[in-house]
Amino acid sequence: MANTVVEINNLVKRYKELIALDNFSLKINEGEIFGLLGPNGSGKTTTINCLLSLLSYDKGEIKLFDEKMHPSRRDLKSRIGVVPQNVAVFDELTVYENVEYFCGLYIKDKKLKKKYVEEAIEFVDIADFKKFYPKKLSGGLLRRLNIACGIAHKPELIIFDEPTVAVDPQSRNRILEGIAELNKNGATIIYTSHYMEEVEQLCNRVLIMDKGKKVAEGTKDELKGMIKNTESIVVNVRRLSEDAINDIKELHHVYDVKNTNGTLTVKCSGGKHNITHVSEYFEKNGIDYDRIYSELPTLNDVFLEITGKELRDKE
Amino acid sequence: MFSNIFVSRFKIVLRNKDSILWSLVFALALGTLFNFAFKSIYENAQNTTVDVAVVEGQEEFGTGNMSDFLKEIEYEDGTKMLNIKKVDIDEAKKMLDAKEPEISGIIDLRDMSDIKLIINESGLKSSILSSVVSVLRQYSSIIVETIKNDPANINSVIESFGDETNELVKSEGLAGNNKDPYVTYFYNLIAMMAVMASMTGVGIPESCQANQSEVGKRVDCSPINRVLYEIAGLLSAAIVKLAITITGVCYFIYVLKIDFGGDIQYVFLTAILATFLGLSLGFFVGHIGSFSKKTRENILTAIVVGGGFLSGLMVANMKAIIEVNCPFINRINPSAVISDAFYALNMYGVSDRYYRSIISIVVMTIVFIVAGLIMSRRKSYASL
Numbered sequence A: 001m002a003n004t005v006v007e008i009n010n011l012v013k014r015y016k017e018l019i020a021l022d023n024f025s026l027k028i029n030e031g032e033i034f035g036l037l038g039p040n041g042s043g044k045t046t047t048i049n050c051l052l053s054l055l056s057y058d059k060g061e062i063k064l065f066d067e068k069m070h071p072s073r074r075d076l077k078s079r080i081g082v083v084p085q086n087v088a089v090f091d092e093l094t095v096y097e098n099v100e101y102f103c104g105l106y107i108k109d110k111k112l113k114k115k116y117v118e119e120a121i122e123f124v125d126i127a128d129f130k131k132f133y134p135k136k137l138s139g140g141l142l143r144r145l146n147i148a149c150g151i152a153h154k155p156e157l158i159i160f161d162e163p164t165v166a167v168d169p170q171s172r173n174r175i176l177e178g179i180a181e182l183n184k185n186g187a188t189i190i191y192t193s194h195y196m197e198e199v200e201q202l203c204n205r206v207l208i209m210d211k212g213k214k215v216a217e218g219t220k221d222e223l224k225g226m227i228k229n230t231e232s233i234v235v236n237v238r239r240l241s242e243d244a245i246n247d248i249k250e251l252h253h254v255y256d257v258k259n260t261n262g263t264l265t266v267k268c269s270g271g272k273h274n275i276t277h278v279s280e281y282f283e284k285n286g287i288d289y290d291r292i293y294s295e296l297p298t299l300n301d302v303f304l305e306i307t308g309k310e311l312r313d314k315e
Numbered sequence B: 001m002f003s004n005i006f007v008s009r010f011k012i013v014l015r016n017k018d019s020i021l022w023s024l025v026f027a028l029a030l031g032t033l034f035n036f037a038f039k040s041i042y043e044n045a046q047n048t049t050v051d052v053a054v055v056e057g058q059e060e061f062g063t064g065n066m067s068d069f070l071k072e073i074e075y076e077d078g079t080k081m082l083n084i085k086k087v088d089i090d091e092a093k094k095m096l097d098a099k100e101p102e103i104s105g106i107i108d109l110r111d112m113s114d115i116k117l118i119i120n121e122s123g124l125k126s127s128i129l130s131s132v133v134s135v136l137r138q139y140s141s142i143i144v145e146t147i148k149n150d151p152a153n154i155n156s157v158i159e160s161f162g163d164e165t166n167e168l169v170k171s172e173g174l175a176g177n178n179k180d181p182y183v184t185y186f187y188n189l190i191a192m193m194a195v196m197a198s199m200t201g202v203g204i205p206e207s208c209q210a211n212q213s214e215v216g217k218r219v220d221c222s223p224i225n226r227v228l229y230e231i232a233g234l235l236s237a238a239i240v241k242l243a244i245t246i247t248g249v250c251y252f253i254y255v256l257k258i259d260f261g262g263d264i265q266y267v268f269l270t271a272i273l274a275t276f277l278g279l280s281l282g283f284f285v286g287h288i289g290s291f292s293k294k295t296r297e298n299i300l301t302a303i304v305v306g307g308g309f310l311s312g313l314m315v316a317n318m319k320a321i322i323e324v325n326c327p328f329i330n331r332i333n334p335s336a337v338i339s340d341a342f343y344a345l346n347m348y349g350v351s352d353r354y355y356r357s358i359i360s361i362v363v364m365t366i367v368f369i370v371a372g373l374i375m376s377r378r379k380s381y382a383s384l
Helices: A044-051 A095-104 A110-123 A139-151 A169-184 A196-202 A220-225 A242-249 A275-284 A299-307 B002-015 B017-046 B063-072 B089-098 B124-149 B151-174 B183-196 B214-221 B226-255 B264-285 B293-310 B318-325 B327-332 B334-348 B352-375
Strands: A004-015 A018-029 A033-037 A059-064 A080-083 A157-161 A188-193 A205-210 A213-219 A231-236 A254-260 A263-268 A291-295 B050-055 B082-086 B105-108 B116-118
Touching: A004 A044, A004 A188, A018 A033, A018 A044, A018 A059, A018 A188, A018 A205, A018 A213, A033 A044, A033 A169, A033 A196, A044 A059, A044 A157, A044 A188, A080 A139, A080 B214, A095 A110, A095 A139, A095 B002, A110 A139, A139 A157, A139 A169, A157 A169, A169 A188, A169 A196, A188 A196, A196 A299, A205 A220, A205 A299, A213 A220, A213 A299, A220 A299, A231 A275, A242 A254, A242 A263, A242 A275, A275 A291, B002 B017, B002 B226, B017 B183, B017 B226, B050 B063, B050 B089, B050 B124, B063 B082, B063 B124, B089 B105, B089 B116, B105 B124, B116 B124, B124 B151, B183 B226, B183 B264, B183 B293, B183 B334, B226 B264, B226 B352, B264 B293, B264 B334, B264 B352, B293 B318, B293 B334, B318 B327, B318 B334, B327 B334, B334 B352
Parallel strands: A033 A188, A033 A205, A080 A157, A157 A188, B050 B082, B050 B105
Antiparallel strands: A004 A018, A004 A059, A205 A213, A231 A263, A231 A291, A254 A263, B105 B116
């Protein structure tokens, strides 16, 4: 059985009248990439800040590596790496100096520190910019520097707090690949985001939170299995009678049909190959359509079905 | 670990061009400006002969001798200090009011035990007269005594005052040495540079407190010993700020040729200790409460500007007003303590008063640093 790296039990955090975390619990095992998913203001960053003992909390318990975490636990802090949401580097230091500085807060040995700094810079692929000052870097490069500063000391647990916000797609992919590689090298990862695609791509296990509460937790498949919708069939059709819509509603596994602006969405529960039944109905009744395709549920669907709202604003 | 933080913090302070610009270039520019503005005024003042009406009393009280003595007072270059017009009091007042012929004041010698000076407006010439009269008043009792007991000897007595009087006139701020009135402006500038170091001091805790900056969050997550971190930051900032202050003082002494008197090493000592005090003040403010960076900087600006005002760095007699009405403020106001040290050095040299000021600076510095370090112990924040 894998060791528990993070354990949070019944955490309550209040900001005056606002309850930011409401009896929140989670458990993360060694070697996992654990996704903390939720809309803005759901309590993800508050959870991370409590975990790191940056924020005080009203109730509950936090354990890291099976030991109680509090602000003076330097031994535990030395095993953690943090990549904060906002870029946290010194403008007055170069790329190399920044990584060296933050690595030096953890590593005493000069030779080892130099090696780790070089490796971190190579890892995030910013070696060409070693002598650049942060102000001269693009947004994507800055994010990569931010990551290098958080991982250079080779921590066992790395916390990524929305590391891809405002990053171009190319840099985003590079960051995600890097995180997967860090995990392969043995680090346990906590990844917070409101981008469900990233979490789906990267994480072994996901916790969805909203309004400071756990909404659902499990592997991606487990989460998708929690909802009624197992498949959506989308048909681009020019004209469709009310009778035809009612007929489709009666098809096997179909529980909801919506027709808006020439797009028919047929929601099915149970089974993953309902597209055959729907296309057969169209062909039997001689109804022309432009395109038909199947969509499997996403974590957004999970979130939508459980909370009744979108995970994030439409972009 | 300490050296890593120290070296990096040193680079950060050194590369913060705004901070360097404000604390060094601004002070040097202002010093240069003062030098041009005040030095020329002062040099002109050195050779100014002041027209004054003298109202004599009865001869048996030696007022004639005193008038002659006034005529003889000279600057070091031999220029007469006073151009005397002997008139009666009514005529003198008319002259003063009508400014025809122009006189700067009236010295009334009718009562030697109460020598009076009448002036219409303040200014350099009035200051010269004021200084002369204050010297006369110091010696009037000796003159009166001599006239009473040994009137034949009055001339030799007055002559004996001659050289000494010239020295006293100098000491009243009229000519040379470390008592130049405009040197005070340079002392104030050094004090300002020292107090401005607080702006760097306030940034030291900022970089290791999660509630003050993003970098602070990152450092707060690390296992680094917070006290060690802050001491390294304080030392690196101190080196840069001391270099700035010393450069400023050297510029005043060796480039602008400002004469701070014979105790230059004490000027440096005071400047260095004052810089530590400025830095520690900022360091302390950087730790109090849970204010944002901006609010904290505003609080510090209020303390620096308000303290500067109350200590007389902006209005000359403010410190005296505070001393009369609420002396406690002068004891706890860093700007007042620094300016008092310079004032003591300027007026009394290395004296007990100077040492008291220096001890105050050192004690306040230690209190601010220790209080800051106590507040900097690891803690969680209620909100970030």
